[in-house]
Amino acid sequence: IKEVVKFAEEHFVNIIPEIEMPGHASAAVAAYPNLACFPSPDLKVIESWGVFEDVFCAGKEETFVFLEDVLKEVMALFPSEYIHIGGDECPKSRWEKCPNCQKRIKELGLKNEHELQSYFIKRMEKFLNANGRQIFGWDEILEGGLAPNATVMSWRGESGGIAAAREKHKVIMTPEDYVYFDHNQGYSLQEPLTVGRLTTVHEVYNYNPTPVDSLTIEQQKYIYGVQANIWSEYVTSPAKLNYMLYPRLFPFAEIAWTETKNKNYSNLMLKRFPHHIEKLESQKRL
Numbered sequence: 001i002k003e004v005v006k007f008a009e010e011h012f013v014n015i016i017p018e019i020e021m022p023g024h025a026s027a028a029v030a031a032y033p034n035l036a037c038f039p040s041p042d043l044k045v046i047e048s049w050g051v052f053e054d055v056f057c058a059g060k061e062e063t064f065v066f067l068e069d070v071l072k073e074v075m076a077l078f079p080s081e082y083i084h085i086g087g088d089e090c091p092k093s094r095w096e097k098c099p100n101c102q103k104r105i106k107e108l109g110l111k112n113e114h115e116l117q118s119y120f121i122k123r124m125e126k127f128l129n130a131n132g133r134q135i136f137g138w139d140e141i142l143e144g145g146l147a148p149n150a151t152v153m154s155w156r157g158e159s160g161g162i163a164a165a166r167e168k169h170k171v172i173m174t175p176e177d178y179v180y181f182d183h184n185q186g187y188s189l190q191e192p193l194t195v196g197r198l199t200t201v202h203e204v205y206n207y208n209p210t211p212v213d214s215l216t217i218e219q220q221k222y223i224y225g226v227q228a229n230i231w232s233e234y235v236t237s238p239a240k241l242n243y244m245l246y247p248r249l250f251p252f253a254e255i256a257w258t259e260t261k262n263k264n265y266s267n268l269m270l271k272r273f274p275h276h277i278e279k280l281e282s283q284k285r286l
C-alpha cells in the first residue's frame with residue numbers, strides 16, 4: 001500500500017481509501033463473528049456480489065473498538081484528509097431483531113433503525129475528525145440525519161446530492177445513470193459481458209454535475225466535483241478495464257473540468273478524440 005500511495009503522489013493523485021460500514025461487511029463478520037448481531041459458525045465469506053443481511057452490530061461497543069483500530073491502521077497508511085466509510089446498502093433486518101441494537105435505540109431515544117445508522121456514522125465521523133480526518137459517505141448516510149461534517153457521494157441519482165447541498169454539505173456527484181463505467185457503452189451484441197444497462201459517450205458528455213435547476217447559486221457552490229465509477233465484478237483483464245474506461249473517460253474529464261458554456265461536442269469527437277485514441281494505441285492501451 002505504501003508503494004501505491006507513493007506512486008500516486010508522484011503522479012499528483014490522492015488515494016482516498018474506503019472502509020465500508022456498517023453494511024457490506026460479510027467478510028469481516030465471517031472472520032470476527034462477535035461483530036455480527038447474531039454470531040454463528042454459519043457466517044461465511046460471500047463468494048458472489050450483492051447486498052447481504054449480516055452487517056456490523058450497532059449495539060455492541062466491541063464493534064466500534066474494532067473499527068477504530070482498523071481506521072487507525074488505515075490513517076497510518078493513507079495521508080489523505082478524507083476517509084470513505086461507505087454507509088450504503090445496509091439492510092436493517094438484523095438490527096430490527098437484535099437485542100443489543102434495540103437496547104441502543106431505546107437508550108439513545110432514537111426513532112428507528114435509520115437513526116441508528118446515523119448514530120453509527122456520526123460516531124465514526126467524530127473519531128476520524130478527532131484524528132484530523134474528514135469522511136466521505138454514499139448518499140444513504142442522509143437517512144436518519146446527516147453527520148455534521150460529512151461529504152456526500154450521490155450515486156442513486158442526484159436527489160441525495162441536492163439534499164446535502166441544501167444542508168451546506170460538500171457533494172461529489174456520481175449518479176449511476178451517467179457516470180458508471182461498468183455499464184455497456186454501446187448497443188452492439190458484441191459488447192462484452194457487463195452488469196448491464198447503457199451509458200454512452202454522448203450521455204456522459206451531456207451530464208452536468210451541477211443541477212442548476214434545483215439549487216440556488218449559493219447552494220451550487222457545495223457541488224465540489226464529479227466521480228466516475230467502474231466496479232470490477234465483470235472486469236476480467238487489464239484489456240477489458242481499458243475498454244470500459246475509454247473513450248468515456250474523455251467526455252468525463254470535460255464535464256469535470258470545463259465550464260458548460262465552453263463545451264463543444266463536435267470539437268471533442270472530430271478533433272480531439274482521434275488524437276487521444278492515437279495516443280492510447282501507441283501506449284498499447286487499446
